[in-house]
Amino acid sequence: MPCNEPLLSIENLSTRYGPIQALHQVSLEVNQGELVAMVGANGAGKTTLLHTVSGILPPSGGEITFDGQPITRMASHRIVGAGICHVPEGRQVFPPLSVDDNLRLGAHAVRGEKEWVESTLGEIYELFPILRERAKQTAGTLSGGQQQMLAIGRALLGRPRLLLLDEPSMGLAPLLVEEIFRVIQGLNERGVTILLVEQNARAALGIADRGYVLETGRVVLSASAEELLADEAVRKAYLGY
Amino acid sequence: MLDQILQFVLTGITVGATYALVALGFSIIYNASDVVNFAQGEFVMIGAMSAIAMSAGENGLSPFLALPLAILLTIGVGIMLQRFAIAPAKGASVVTTIIITIGASIFLRGVALLLWGKDIFALPHFSGEQPIHIGNATLLPQNLWVMGGAALLVIGVHWFFNHTHQGKAILACSCNRTAAQLVGINVGKMMMIAYGLSAFLGAMAGLLVTPITFTSYDAGVMLGLKGFSAAILGGFGNPMGAVAGGVLLGLIESLSAGLISSGYKDAIGFIILLLVLFFRPSGLFGKATAERV
Numbered sequence: 001m002p003c004n005e006p007l008l009s010i011e012n013l014s015t016r017y018g019p020i021q022a023l024h025q026v027s028l029e030v031n032q033g034e035l036v037a038m039v040g041a042n043g044a045g046k047t048t049l050l051h052t053v054s055g056i057l058p059p060s061g062g063e064i065t066f067d068g069q070p071i072t073r074m075a076s077h078r079i080v081g082a083g084i085c086h087v088p089e090g091r092q093v094f095p096p097l098s099v100d101d102n103l104r105l106g107a108h109a110v111r112g113e114k115e116w117v118e119s120t121l122g123e124i125y126e127l128f129p130i131l132r133e134r135a136k137q138t139a140g141t142l143s144g145g146q147q148q149m150l151a152i153g154r155a156l157l158g159r160p161r162l163l164l165l166d167e168p169s170m171g172l173a174p175l176l177v178e179e180i181f182r183v184i185q186g187l188n189e190r191g192v193t194i195l196l197v198e199q200n201a202r203a204a205l206g207i208a209d210r211g212y213v214l215e216t217g218r219v220v221l222s223a224s225a226e227e228l229l230a231d232e233a234v235r236k237a238y239l240g241y
Numbered sequence: 242m243l244d245q246i247l248q249f250v251l252t253g254i255t256v257g258a259t260y261a262l263v264a265l266g267f268s269i270i271y272n273a274s275d276v277v278n279f280a281q282g283e284f285v286m287i288g289a290m291s292a293i294a295m296s297a298g299e300n301g302l303s304p305f306l307a308l309p310l311a312i313l314l315t316i317g318v319g320i321m322l323q324r325f326a327i328a329p330a331k332g333a334s335v336v337t338t339i340i341i342t343i344g345a346s347i348f349l350r351g352v353a354l355l356l357w358g359k360d361i362f363a364l365p366h367f368s369g370e371q372p373i374h375i376g377n378a379t380l381l382p383q384n385l386w387v388m389g390g391a392a393l394l395v396i397g398v399h400w401f402f403n404h405t406h407q408g409k410a411i412l413a414c415s416c417n418r419t420a421a422q423l424v425g426i427n428v429g430k431m432m433m434i435a436y437g438l439s440a441f442l443g444a445m446a447g448l449l450v451t452p453i454t455f456t457s458y459d460a461g462v463m464l465g466l467k468g469f470s471a472a473i474l475g476g477f478g479n480p481m482g483a484v485a486g487g488v489l490l491g492l493i494e495s496l497s498a499g500l501i502s503s504g505y506k507d508a509i510g511f512i513i514l515l516l517v518l519f520f521r522p523s524g525l526f527g528k529a530t531a532e533r534v
Binding site: 075086106 | 425
């Protein structure tokens with residue numbers, strides 16, 4: 001029953017930095033077409049989890065399966081090639097390169113398909129008109145919100161089958177946060193499967209189908225987004241009321 | 242007097258063009274991997290010495306075969322340096338990698354000594370030794386080869402980094418390695434391309450200039466230091482600054498050798514380098530670095 005298989009499945013994943021274990025047997029699933037939120041406080045291991053999925057950090061145990069293929073110890077560039085694109089925490093654009101170059105580098109894994117790249121580049125400029133306006137400027141001159149748009153656009157040019165978003169709201173003004181989350185929701189409605197990692201639990205669970213709560217490297221709760229938003233403990237710890 | 246100065250300038254530009262290529266190699270590797278590669282001068286020596294060895298004797302290869310083979314061999318050495326000496330030291334400090342590259346340069350010099358001995362060798366001039374007169378100054382055709390070849394290579398490198406996807410991917414690795422990995426760039430492969438390119442520039446410098454300056458197993462030491470100085474003079478990590486620094490250093494040396502004393506030419510070059518470091522530590526064309534976070 002391949003259609004019932006999750007797109008991304010993580011089983012008992014552990015990651016350590018030297019003697020410090022950052023993830024303890026984390027298991028989670030993301031199904032085709034879903035928007036899954038992973039919420040948790042600073043230092044809970046959210047970024048570590050995404051870096052392990054993307055192959056930046058080697059796991060110390062557990063399995064990661066993407067579309068039925070094991071990717072646990074695959075090199076990062078092959079994981080991107082398989083269709084997992086990652087919008088890193090803090091944007092991480094290439095400051096000295098132009099906006100246009102930044103976006104085109106996002107298409108590194110699929111650069112052979114020129115027509116697809118050009119048409120997608122056009123779509124991204126439609127989605128974020130400010131990026132078209134600044135296409136020739138260096139990425140370092142953009143504001144935080146524009147850099148976040150650039151980082152999302154760059155990841156979309158990798159033709160993601162699964163988009164990993166790490167703290168897209170970090171350091172942005174409330175209005176911009178709203179806009180970025182609207183864009184994320186729109187992408188999901190257009191069929192992009194998304195794993196969204198956020199400290200801003202209210203905003204993330206507001207647009208997600210399902211959610212997980214990560215605390216000190218362990219998944220402590222997993223339920224539908226509505227249930228989590230209504231949960232007493234989650235409200236106290238993450239929503240502040 | 243004016244003719245003399247013209248002569249010194251022409252010589253200076255020729256020598257400076259060689260320094261420029263070595264300095265360019267330094268900045269490419271530094272930009273790509275934050276490594277100061279002190280084996281850069283050895284690339285120049287290997288390019289020249291292996292071409293001489295392959296074309297020597299009665300059974301020697303024709304230069305049309307020996308030169309490209311020497312270039313390929315040097316590129317191979319550059320890639321192996323990255324693969325077997327630099328890559329295993331992933332995450333090491335700058336000082337550690339400097340020690341590694343100094344070790345590699347001593348090793349390469351030792352191999353060259355064993356293979357080819359201590360003699361001084363030359364390559365034949367590419368297109369005759371009939372001097373060209375410009376006023377009262379003279380120029381060998383080989384000088385034109387050096388200047389023209391270096392100019393073409395610099396333009397080519399500039400084009401590679403500014404107009405090709407591969408070149409920009411290397412720049413991406415240098416400004417943010419993790420982000421480069423996350424967009425699917427194979428960082429290891431980009432490092433090998435960067436080291437291969439630097440070795441290629443070194444080999445070309447060696448082949449172009451050896452007909453005039455000769456070479457020996459230890460010729461890379463001074464060239465490496467001069468290239469390093471040129472790169473600092475121009476602003477370390479700024480490729481076009483490195484080229485300008487190279488030409489400038491060549492001119493300074495040649496003019497001070499001619500007008501002051503040839504015994505002091507190296508000293509004057511290094512004194513100017515020290516002055517630049519005192520008063521403009523980021524080099525003549527370096528920008529003060531500031532990063533937006």
